[in-house]
Amino acid sequence: MPRTFDEPFWIGDRYFSLDDIALIQDTLRRFHRLSRGEIVQTLCENLPWTTPGGKPRLWACNELLDAIEASEWMPVPPKAARTHATARAEIQSTPLAPAHLVAALRDVQPITVDPVPSAELPVWNATVATYHPLGFQRAFGARQHYWIWAHGGPEPVRLGGLLFATAAHKLAARDEWIGWDAATRARFRSRIVNNSRYLILPGVAVPHLASHVLALAARRLRADWLARYGFAPVLLETFVEEPWVGTCYAAANWHLLGYTTGRGRTGTHRQTLPSKSVWVYPLVRHWRTALVEPWPTPALAEDDEG
Numbered sequence: 001m002p003r004t005f006d007e008p009f010w011i012g013d014r015y016f017s018l019d020d021i022a023l024i025q026d027t028l029r030r031f032h033r034l035s036r037g038e039i040v041q042t043l044c045e046n047l048p049w050t051t052p053g054g055k056p057r058l059w060a061c062n063e064l065l066d067a068i069e070a071s072e073w074m075p076v077p078p079k080a081a082r083t084h085a086t087a088r089a090e091i092q093s094t095p096l097a098p099a100h101l102v103a104a105l106r107d108v109q110p111i112t113v114d115p116v117p118s119a120e121l122p123v124w125n126a127t128v129a130t131y132h133p134l135g136f137q138r139a140f141g142a143r144q145h146y147w148i149w150a151h152g153g154p155e156p157v158r159l160g161g162l163l164f165a166t167a168a169h170k171l172a173a174r175d176e177w178i179g180w181d182a183a184t185r186a187r188f189r190s191r192i193v194n195n196s197r198y199l200i201l202p203g204v205a206v207p208h209l210a211s212h213v214l215a216l217a218a219r220r221l222r223a224d225w226l227a228r229y230g231f232a233p234v235l236l237e238t239f240v241e242e243p244w245v246g247t248c249y250a251a252a253n254w255h256l257l258g259y260t261t262g263r264g265r266t267g268t269h270r271q272t273l274p275s276k277s278v279w280v281y282p283l284v285r286h287w288r289t290a291l292v293e294p295w296p297t298p299a300l301a302e303d304d305e306g
Contacts, residue, residue, distance in 0.1 A: 010183060013187060032075065144164045256278070
């Protein structure tokens, strides 16, 4: 995010002109009694500021307001408090039971990776909260949840789940490998998607399942993302924290780039977090070119970007 707002700048795929800056300033001044959510909706509508699929950039606009607030350029409405009750409601469901499946991969085929229906998201959340070493963390912005299914028995069995979400804001190993400067990263980072959660349920012992699932997810993610957000991702990333070493990612032909600095996902935290290995996987052959191709023209839509 820019530290000053008195000259044109980019945020993601959106160029903010002097007229846009004046509109933001006028909106914040005239409608200072509106809530943060109402200001975000107003700015997205009036700029206009949308995803390639035509949906309002609510999360990105919230980030812009955070940056304006931090710079003290103008006062902005405060965020609504997120209560413990709100967080508990997102995982207030019964998690999946352990699967108790010991088999060869060929005996449980076909394996599928299928989007999680909206009605089942609380179950997905509760399952990850219960079994994943890092627990549950709400995903913001663009994201796609999956169930992992085995269809080799009399009835399909869910073996776990995955979450793909927005990429890390700053990641030295990744950005150096791509060759990005800060401005290019700010414009095109949304074409990178982070595999932020990957869970195989306790009791599942199927050799080569984990890498096979990663390959299936990589095969379908571009089409799912395109249908949902109006553009297809180009590169996947993930972090692996010790004592895990990323064996399944290596087996699925992901590339190990290096290690994080322990500064947190947004790059703003102090160095108190454990260092993690950084892995990436290109989804297209000419990925360096595809990362910086012009964005598609937005289509009309009315719902949120998530």
